Amino acid sequence: MKRVVLDTDVMVAALRSPNGAAAQILSLATRGQVQLLVSVPLMLEYEAVLTRPEQLAAMRAPVEAIQAVLDDFAVLAEEIRGHFRWRPQVRDVNDEMVLEAAVNGRADALVSFNLRDFGDVPARFGVLLCTPGQFLGSLNP
Numbered sequence: 419m420k421r422v423v424l425d426t427d428v429m430v431a432a433l434r435s436p437n438g439a440a441a442q443i444l445s446l447a448t449r450g451q452v453q454l455l456v457s458v459p460l461m462l463e464y465e466a467v468l469t470r471p472e473q474l475a476a477m478r479a480p481v482e483a484i485q486a487v488l489d490d491f492a493v494l495a496e497e498i499r500g501h502f503r504w505r506p507q508v509r510d511v512n513d514e515m516v517l518e519a520a521v522n523g524r525a526d527a528l529v530s531f532n533l534r535d536f537g538d539v540p541a542r543f544g545v546l547l548c549t550p551g552q553f554l555g556s557l558n559p
Contacts, residue, residue: 425530439550455523498523
């Protein structure tokens with residue numbers, strides 16, 4: 419089973435577009451076909467971003483519904499504890515916690531729409547960097 423870390427932009431896309439590739443990854447996790455990985459700092463970022471008023475308006479969802487989704491995510495995901503801090507590695511300091519969750523969790527893939535800011539850094543740690551669509555494609559070669 420593939421071990422996957424989702425960047426915050428992928429979580430936003432999954433909740434804003436329930437038929438998109440990002441949402442399909444969450445669906446695979448609920449069926450036990452992929453293992454989601456998350457650290458406490460990354461989970462807190464998900465919560466902070468997804469409960470912003472503009473995000474709630476775009477998703478047409480009350481904060482309680484988003485909290486319920488995050489609770490379900492937390493149950494599905496394996497908690498990754500940061501044994502090592504690998505900073506600085508990537509261009510955007512906010513992406514460091516995403517990379518660290520992937521490296522410390524021995525992820526197979528880090529899924530993001532923001533490939534440019536990660537560059538080739540995930541590959542140096544043996545982690546595939548890909549978009550949600552690319553990740554889904556990698557499951558069915």
